[in-house]
Amino acid sequence: KAGVTQTPRYLIKTRGQQVTLSCSPISGHRSVSWYQQTPGQGLQFLFEYFSETQRNKGNFPGRFSGRQFSNSRSEMNVSTLELGDSALYLCASSTGQYTDTQYFGPGTRLTVL
Amino acid sequence: DAKTTQPNSMESNEEEPVHLPCNHSTISGTDYIHWYRQLPSQGPEYVIHGLTSNVNNRMASLAIAEDRKSSTLILHRATLRDAAVYYCILRGEYGGSQGNLIFGKGTKLSVKP
Numbered sequence: 001k002a003g004v005t006q007t008p009r010y011l012i013k014t015r016g017q018q019v020t021l022s023c024s025p026i027s028g029h030r031s032v033s034w035y036q037q038t039p040g041q042g043l044q045f046l047f048e049y050f051s052e053t054q055r056n057k058g059n060f061p062g063r064f065s066g067r068q069f070s071n072s073r074s075e076m077n078v079s080t081l082e083l084g085d086s087a088l089y090l091c092a093s094s095t096g097q098y099t100d101t102q103y104f105g106p107g108t109r110l111t112v113l
Numbered sequence: 114d115a116k117t118t119q120p121n122s123m124e125s126n127e128e129e130p131v132h133l134p135c136n137h138s139t140i141s142g143t144d145y146i147h148w149y150r151q152l153p154s155q156g157p158e159y160v161i162h163g164l165t166s167n168v169n170n171r172m173a174s175l176a177i178a179e180d181r182k183s184s185t186l187i188l189h190r191a192t193l194r195d196a197a198v199y200y201c202i203l204r205g206e207y208g209g210s211q212g213n214l215i216f217g218k219g220t221k222l223s224v225k226p
Contacts, residue, residue, distance in 0.1 A: 058213075
């Protein structure tokens with residue numbers, strides 16, 4: 001089975017721009033969660049999508065949004081980028097059961113200049 | 114949210130056993146104890162999880178205290194490839210986590226040859 005894939009792997013943007021990151025989950029998985037990892041804050045939960053609906057949301061501003069398509073692929077969007085948005089963005093897929101294993105992708109490294 | 118407490122760092126020698134402790138005194142009866150690890154430049158990966166009984170898999174063993182207020186991840190023979198940050202996470206359907214992974218700082222394990 002193919003693992004979780006994320007595109008692009010690296011991205012450089014400037015302040016004020018917006019960015020869209022993509023995540024393809026493991027085949028058959030209906031849940032996709034997004035996390036932000038920074039040296040200062042560590043790994044933080046952004047939001048989770050299950051069957052095209054946002055099921056849970058972390059404590060991030062509205063500039064961070066996401067969506068999920070009928071094939072379970074997910075995108076997250078960050079608008080009006082700030083320097084502090086520079087981070088590794090990870091997505092994880094699972095079957096959707098609350099305590100099921102989450103399988104992480106390699107992440108997208110976003111640098112905001 | 115139920116919180117976990119782990120040592121910031123630990124050192125081990127190659128081919129020796131490693132015991133990584135985790136305290137979770139506020140665990141609820143329905144919380145599972147999950148362990149993930151993050152190798153350098155990779156996304157986190159699942160290691161093991163349990164509810165009440167001790168658990169074993171090909172990667173590690175999980176020893177859970179009888180009162181469930183603490184647990185220990187056991188790597189039976191550490192290898193250089195086990196050098197990573199290990200996260201102890203409580204997951205449950207109810208409460209703040211709603212099944213999502215709430216990462217703490219984790220324990221950075223160094224393995225010496």
